[in-house]
Amino acid sequence: xxxxxxxxxxxxxxxxxxxxxxxxxxxxxxxxxxxxxxxxxxxxxxxxxxxxxxxxxxxxxxxxxxxxxxxxxxxxxxxxxxxxxxxxxxxxxxxxxxxxxxxxxxxxxxxxxxxxxxxxxxxxxxxxxxxxxxxxxxxxxxxxxxxxxxxxxxxxxxxxxxxxxxxxxxxxxxxxxxxxxxxxxxxxxxxxxxxxxxxxxxxxxxxxxxxxxxxxxxxxxxxxxxxxxxxxxxxxxxxxxxxxxxxxxxxxxxxxxxxxxxxxxxxxxxxxxxxxxxxxxxxxxxxxxxxxxxxxxxxxxxxxxxxxxxxxxxxxxxxxxxxxxxxxxxxxxxxxxxxxxxxx
Numbered sequence: 001x002x003x004x005x006x007x008x009x010x011x012x013x014x015x016x017x018x019x020x021x022x023x024x025x026x027x028x029x030x031x032x033x034x035x036x037x038x039x040x041x042x043x044x045x046x047x048x049x050x051x052x053x054x055x056x057x058x059x060x061x062x063x064x065x066x067x068x069x070x071x072x073x074x075x076x077x078x079x080x081x082x083x084x085x086x087x088x089x090x091x092x093x094x095x096x097x098x099x100x101x102x103x104x105x106x107x108x109x110x111x112x113x114x115x116x117x118x119x120x121x122x123x124x125x126x127x128x129x130x131x132x133x134x135x136x137x138x139x140x141x142x143x144x145x146x147x148x149x150x151x152x153x154x155x156x157x158x159x160x161x162x163x164x165x166x167x168x169x170x171x172x173x174x175x176x177x178x179x180x181x182x183x184x185x186x187x188x189x190x191x192x193x194x195x196x197x198x199x200x201x202x203x204x205x206x207x208x209x210x211x212x213x214x215x216x217x218x219x220x221x222x223x224x225x226x227x228x229x230x231x232x233x234x235x236x237x238x239x240x241x242x243x244x245x246x247x248x249x250x251x252x253x254x255x256x257x258x259x260x261x262x263x264x265x266x267x268x269x270x271x272x273x274x275x276x277x278x279x280x281x282x283x284x285x286x287x288x289x290x291x292x293x294x295x296x297x298x299x300x301x302x303x304x305x306x307x308x309x310x311x312x313x314x315x316x317x318x319x320x321x322x323x324x325x326x327x328x329x330x331x332x333x334x335x336x337x338x339x340x341x342x343x344x
């Protein structure tokens with residue numbers, strides 16, 4: 001007699017996440033890979049351009065380090081004149097390089113998440129696969145939650161992995177080039193604390209997921225509600241609301257102004273999935289202590305310190321957005337349970 005294996009709710013949720021990945025692998029993985037490859041290519045082009053400029057400067061006698069005229073690019077000789085402070089600054093520069101290498105995959109991520117959420121529930125109705133999924137013992141709440149988790153955590157984690165791979169490839173190329181020119185770049189690379197920077201970027205993911213909830217909820221709501229063209233409903237409606245508010249204010253009528261800035265509210269609905277958008281609310285006073293999140297800090301690692309990042313959890317802006325996002329997700333779940341007509 002065969003034993004019956006019951007799938008737990010957690011097991012069902014894992015399969016739902018796998019489904020989202022399998023159905024959207026091109027956007028979830030391939031798009032960040034292409035963006036990471038472009039980032040690596042541009043970095044290599046920058047190195048080549050820098051080498052060309054350094055060679056020309058050395059040939060013309062215009063290359064000086066600490067007042068010493070350099071006639072060649074023997075890095076072993078050049079680094080004899082580099083102070084520990086210069087090495088520390090080089091380490092900070094490598095940290096900035098990691099941030100820049102992350103920019104392309106994460107910017108791509110923002111577009112992927114935006115259009116994924118717009119089509120996540122709408123496409124099920126358009127191709128009638130919603131009828132199949134509703135025939136399975138999976139609740140609408142679990143389905144919507146899986147799509148929200150995929151958008152807020154799974155896709156950013158994949159983008160971070162791709163960005164890290166691009167950065168590691170960049171470091172390997174730099175170290176190999178330096179070794180060919182008589183210089184061991186490993187101490188300089190270690191001075192950049194690459195693992196520490198990766199941990200800090202990893203620590204951003206939960207905060208970024210909470211910050212992105214309003215946009216994810218807003219887009220999934222319209223994906224579940226719209227019978228056609230969810231993009232127009234999700235984007236044009238806020239734009240029309242902003243224009244109407246401006247027009248009413250121009251006529252002297254009652255409108256949203258002051259602290260309740262409509263543009264900021266609508267911006268949270270549409271652009272919270274953009275990488276680093278949480279930094280716009282990175283200054284807050286808690287208990288008389290002023291916390292500042294300045295991305296132009298002299299020390300890049302300090303700017304992304306977990307104590308600073310998680311200080312955002314003390315801001316009402318984040319939690320108001322979380323409540324709004326959860327309310328929109330609940331509305332999307334309710335609509336999905338009742339709207340099964342074919343989208344057009």
